Amino acid sequence: MGTRYLESLFNPGSIVIVGASERATNLGGMVLRNLMSGGFPGDLMVINRNDYETVHGVKCFHKVSKMPISPDLAIICTPPETVPRMVRQLGEAGVKTAIVMTGGMSRAHSKTGQPLMYSVRDAGREYGIRILGPNTIGLMVPSRSMNATYAHMGALPGKVAFVGQSGTIASSIIDWAFARGVGFSHFLTLGDGMDIGHDDLIDYLAQDPSCRAILLHIENIPDPRRFVSAVRVASRTKPVIAVKSGRVPESEWMPVQLPMGISRTDPIYDAVLRRAGVLRVDGLGQMFDALESLTRMRPVRREELVIMANGVGPGVLSVDRLSALGGELASLSNDTIEALAKLMPSYWTRKNPIDLGYDASPTLYADTLRVLAKDSNVSNVLVMYAPSLTEDSLHIADSVVQASKGTRLNIFTCWLGQSTVLDARDEFYRVGIPSFFSPEKAVTAFMQHVNHQRVQRLLRETPESFTDHYLDRSTARKIVMKAHRSGRNHLSNSEARAVIQDYGLRTVNTLYCDDVDGVLETFQVERRPIDITLIHERGCHPFMEEQSGRGRYKATIQGLNSENAIIDSCRVLLEEYRAHYPSSGFLGFAVQRTYQHLGGIAFSVGITRDPVFGPLVVCGAAGASVNVRTDRQIALPPLNMVLAKELLRRTYMYRLLREYSLQPEEDIRAVCETLVTLSQIVIDIPHIRGLEILPLLFSRDGAVAVDVAIDLADKPGRPIIQPYPRELEEWLVLPKSGRKVIVRPVLAEDEPTHRDFHHQQSPESIRYRFFQYRKHFSHEDVAQMVQIDYDREMVFIANAQREEGVGEETLGTVRGWTDADNLQCEFAVMVQDKLAGEGLGFSLMQKLIDYCRNRGTVEMIGNVLPDNRPMLALAKRLGFEAKYNIEEDVIDLRLQLNEPQKDWQRERLKGR
Structure with missing residues (x-):
């Protein structure tokens, strides 16, 4: 939802408390007393259907329609069944933000049968009101003398923001923090979080200079894509520390559907928070200890x-x-x-x-x-x-x-x-x-x-390049989509192998036989020891061994070197199959040469899909140890080599690989390349629900998949982190030099060419771009330029083959930062000095303008130094409106991309 109207929530000039009375236990009365005792400087009003003239000395009105002004913030403390109607009345009166403190709305139901909290959400959306809650303790902003809570005490002013989900935990934190001398810039709980969520608040707090650290208490993350995007921005500039409650199934508030291959949800949250740059701690005490260490x-x-x-x-x-x-x-x-x-x-x-x-x-x-x-x-x-x-x-x-x-x-x-x-x-x-x-x-x-x-x-981190984004992987996609259109929910063993082979993953050569006679004929041709695996329909699904119990079902017999041994082994496999999977269709036998040339540490790697968090990459031990050691670790796609190695390092198997592999560095790289490839497969082919390679072994030439299984889903899965948008790539030819240039989104792997690009620029070009002379760009500087979140930011670079040698060079770049509400995008553009007059700057700017216009951004803005005549001429050619800013001594540029559709958009643009 973004930061729309949140300024009215955190800095209201006037507040109305709905349902307050002078009864000692009245919720609204408690909030009113806290506002008054805290010295709230704005106007206060009360709405109560009883004919009170005042409540605790504050003017009281019988109805919403009787209010003399439209307050910035309404605090609703009325019975559950009255809240949806009250939200509508406040919306009609022009109120923009509301705090619903009323509890029990997840258990009370409306006439339609849905919980009342959804009726509150729908009413808020209908009238454009931003709602905190229901079932929230409220909000404190100590620096503004605002204590709009029913807490037993106020918080000290400070530089730390706390965003929680439980009111009772929040009350104890206030007490605890007071005793330790910890103050807060903002303090609130989400309650049921039907409208305003963690992501909205983090976006707001990331921009607030009075907040220098963010503490989070999390029970769940309803919109992980927005959450990760918001926190990744915030955590680059200030510490974000989180406690996640409900770590085991017994403590979870609501039972959740677990993805294949995952036994509990907590490791998923761990992966999400780690990828977002959040420090996760194990409890409230550790939260304040971590705050002590991070801030001091x-x-x-x-x-x-x-x-x-x-x-x-x-x-x-x-x-x-x-x-x-x-x-x-x-x-x-x-x-x-x-x-x-x-x-x-x-x-x-x-x-x-x-x-x-x-x-x-x-x-x-x-x-x-x-x-x-x-x-x-x-x-x-x-x-x-x-x-x-x-x-x-x-x-x-x-x-x-x-x-x-x-x-x-x-x-x-x-x-x-x-x-x-x-x-x-x-x-x-x-x-x-x-x-x-x-x-x-x-x-x-x-x-x-x-x-x-x-x-x-x-x-x-900026990783080394591995994935080739220009290779054609259409064969794998055709295999999957053909199976999907036919209504199948999995691929056959041979199809699964073909998919990963199309992405360059090596597999053990496998022949398929319909019956025992076919196996014997294959052995007679091979004339060397073979391994036999019985294939049946349920066995074609990933992570099946974990569901059946590892070791309880024998599907493979290895090292067979005689016809009698083969016949006896096939009989044993059929008996095992009939005993464990009598209703699963028999599909034949898979025959492989005994892979004595393979060895090393056996890994289980793959893809699974969570209903909330989308596709996940998993890595850990193969065999029974994955359950005994709970070694399966999780990461979010897309992965690069740095992230893949971080995932691998968290596994117990990594230590075994380091200590016992004959070529540890080569094997580590092989596993990481496999993980990156699996990540790319699920991005390219989103109908894949699950994929498991079991086991992944090693030869002198790298990793080898012995067996693979792939599941399909009815609907495509979407990663919660926006992957590289390959569809935005395009080629152009520079008119003067005739050089062929690719214009594409930036990649983390572009750091070397990006750094060279900035170092080659003239001092004047650097001053035009950064508003100051800079002689040096550190690794951290350039890494931040290329490590972007495609949901919030876009950087297009123009790359071409070097004229003087091998490799690419960056000829130009344009960058756009979009705010959390997708209202405005701020741009910056720079091209190599020697390319003046080639029109590359115009092409890059037009590319960014088209991109922002298509994603619904309302306005593009920028600042240009008054003496930057080339940029001012380009802006005029593109249709920007230019206005001198006397306070900053810059030229403000504005270009409307789309008509504002909402009143709040028009209001905010007018205010700027």
Whole structure:
């Protein structure tokens, strides 16, 4: 839905509370009292059907139609059956936003039989009202003295936004945060979230400079495509930390349909949040610890940790937690060990963690930190102190604070205990050094910081090229669509093999026989050991072994080298088949040469589809271990090589591959290439519902699929992350030089040519584009230019073969940023200096204009420096309206692409 009217929700000039009275337990009365006690500066009104003149001193009206003004925000606290009618009345009165606090609307039903909350949603859509709720605790904006909730206390002002789904959890968080001195820029819960959702609020908060971090409590994600798109934008500029409740089937509010090959939904949410750049934590306590680390700790240059304490015990506890969370201790250099030896007792262990001794003085703490600061291997230091009779905790804290000034070290602390160390903790809070109550909390918060930077790094990674986007894969699509049109819900074994072979995946050569005689004839031709697999209809579906119980049904017998052995084996396979799948149609036997030349770690890789989150790529162990170890990991397509390797690294099998493979790097690359290919298959052929390669083995030439199964769906599946839009590619010929140029959307793999393109530009062209001179573009700068979300942003690049050699070069680029409401698109364009007069800038701009017009964007805008005459001439040629902006000293350009269809669109454009 976007950010439409959300400014009226968060910054209303006037509020009406519907249903408020002076009864102590009245919900509306509680909200009114909180608004008044919080010092809300705007106008307040009450609507109550009883003939009250005032409620708590606020003017009361009998009907909505009697209100003297149309308020910016309405807060509805009336019985469930009255709410839909009230929303309609408020809409007729011109109200644009409403908070519905009334609960029970998911269980109360309208005359049509649907829950009342859907009637509220429909009424809001009919009249264009944005609705928060129903069943929400309300909204706080402390900086604007607005407490529109029924909470027992107000929140402190701060820079953190909290968006939750449960009112009771929200109440406890307010209390908890107050005790820890944590303030909020915004605080609210979604309730049933029938209109305003996480994605809308994240879009709004991402643009609000008063919000520097976003905390999310999530029970479900109704629109994951918009959620991921919004969070990926927000998480690039501010930390986003999430708690997901309902992690196991027993705690889920509503039972959900699980996709094939997945035993619970939580790993799917894990994959979604990771891909969006969100730090996921395990509980509310960890949420605030993570907030402490992300907002106070410096960026982590290295991930290893040094631990120092006045005793062995705290260090041991810290190392235990660090190891459990996958962290590593830093190795001290020889120079550091020798320098520390001069400070320590003779019995010092000469290693990390560093035991300073029970009687460690403030001077020893400070000197140790100064020595560590000189070690290039050391980046992060956990400083711990346990109370003792010999030293004062505050004095030691002061020494740590002084030693930390001007150092490059990322220092955080843990002062153990309670009553005697509170002053020391307060001192750390005052100067901005993170401090924690226990070694476990400190290490967990540190690893959360590390994990957050890892997921952020994934957002900026630019992968090596692997998938060739120009190859023809029409054969595979024809096979699938022919089966789909015939009404089949799966492919045959041979068809499934043909599909993945068309995408370049290698398979074991397989022959198909109708009966035992056919198998014998094949053996007589092959004259070498063979493997036999019985094929039946249900066995052609992916992930079937998990449903039947791995090992309980024998479908393959290997290494047969005589006719008698073949006859006996076929009999055994038929008996197994009749016992386990008597109603499944028999399709024959598949015969393969015994694959003794294949080996390595056996993987199960494939595609499954979730009804909410769409296609998913899965990777893990083949055989019984996939269930015993719960090793199946999940990622969202589309994948590139970087994302595929991140998926592989999360599996237990990755460690086996690293340790036991004869050629680990080659095999790792082979698995990653397979995962990227599977991702591309499901994007190109969206009618594929499930695909499993089982097992995926290895030869000297790469990965080999031994068996494959593919399921089909009635309707195509859509990834929640927009894949590369190949349909937008087009070729053109430059009129002067005659060079053939492809204009296409940018890819993450374009970073090298994109970086070269910017480095070759003249200082003047750089100033025109970025409004300042820039000599250098870092990896992070260029990665952000090419790692885009095609849902929110579009970059078209013009590439051509290099005139002087092999490879491509980028000749020009045009970029468009579209707001969350698809109202305006801001553009920027640049072409190589030597191509002036070729018309490439015009072609790129026209490409972007056509794209935005087709997707319904209302207006295109841009800013141009007054002396950028070539761009101003191009804008005039394209029909832009130009106006000088005296405050910014730029020329504002505007081009209407489509007529605004809604009043709110016209209002917002007029306001700008």
